[in-house]
């Protein structure tokens with residue numbers, strides 16, 4: 412069809428509803444209500460189109476995807492089409508009977524988010540009493556049923572002191588993988604940035620802890636580490652490059668290059684079911700807006716790394732530089748880099764503790 416490769420993964424955001432209210436949730440500030448969600452037939456058709464395009468993985472996400480009564484049917488359909496099915500969940504609504512049903516439907520992998528290592532603090536961060544203990548019991552069931560488990564530990568200034576204990580928790584739960592992810596400042600994370608931004612000292616300490624525990628644990632636990640953007644020297648290759656690897660479908664059926672792309676003014680997102688998924692991926696204006704390197708400005712346009720990191724994150728460039736086609740200010744070559752570092756350090760010491768919790 413073209414030189415553009417087929418997408419590798421589909422992120423299916425089935426709903427924005429969630430019993431938790433994490434102050435760093437990547438969902439947009441304007442959350443979609445249940446009435447805006449698409450039905451089972453819509454998602455079945457999306458899965459058919461994705462499989463026909465060559466998509467290999469489907470991530471059922473949200474919000475909290477287990478709020479959807481059709482989750483098992485969607486997983487069964489995806490696996491029947493040859494897709495590897497992953498569930499990204501807070502876990503608080505799962506029990507053994509439901510997990511068995513999902514496993515029987517073909518669910519291969521479960522990613523459970525943890526807000527901390529100790530119940531009181533974790534439950535305050537997610538604003539859901541009893542959540543932490545429930546997550547632990549569900550994580551044990553996941554491994555007992557033979558599914559792969561990833562523990563997703565989102566870290567920030569208010570829980571970084573618990574990082575060693577969070578690593579211990581992942582080991583105790585016999586997780587295959589631990590993702591230590593510093594908050595990404597999009598959506599609610601951007602809204603709560605002052606309450607979440609780590610200090611530079613915390614960042615340095617976290618780096619050292621991850622390096623030390625990786626060496627000590629070896630193959631026993633794979634640890635992925637997402638550094639805090641604002642203290643980085645180089646930007647991450649956001650989404651593996653815009654329109655390079657992943658399709659994101661919002662609960663109302665809009666197809667996005669990433670979950671935060673709707674913050675970029677001027678982009679129009681087509682809907683699955685109205686336009687063919689392959690048409691949106693290969694020829695859609697939003698997917699081609701920042702695909703490749705031709706759209707770049709200096710310093711990216713003459714940089715040797717432009718086809719490696721693709722200039723970083725477009726949504727972050729918009730949020731920090733006011734221009735979605737600017738170099739991500741996280742990059743040390745951006746003229747805004749020092750200003751952003753100073754701003755981050757200032758916010759990390761401003762003493763803001765209260766969270767603004769998300770609400771539908």
Ligand code: SF4
Pocket residue numbers: 429430431432433435436437438473474475500501524769
């Ligand atoms: S980040 Fe928290 S609030 Fe947002 S969907 Fe996940 S569990 Fe729910």
Ligand code: SF4
Pocket residue numbers: 645646710711712714715716717718720721722723738739742743744745
């Ligand atoms: S200048 Fe652009 S391409 Fe080069 S490292 Fe920075 S963000 Fe990446």
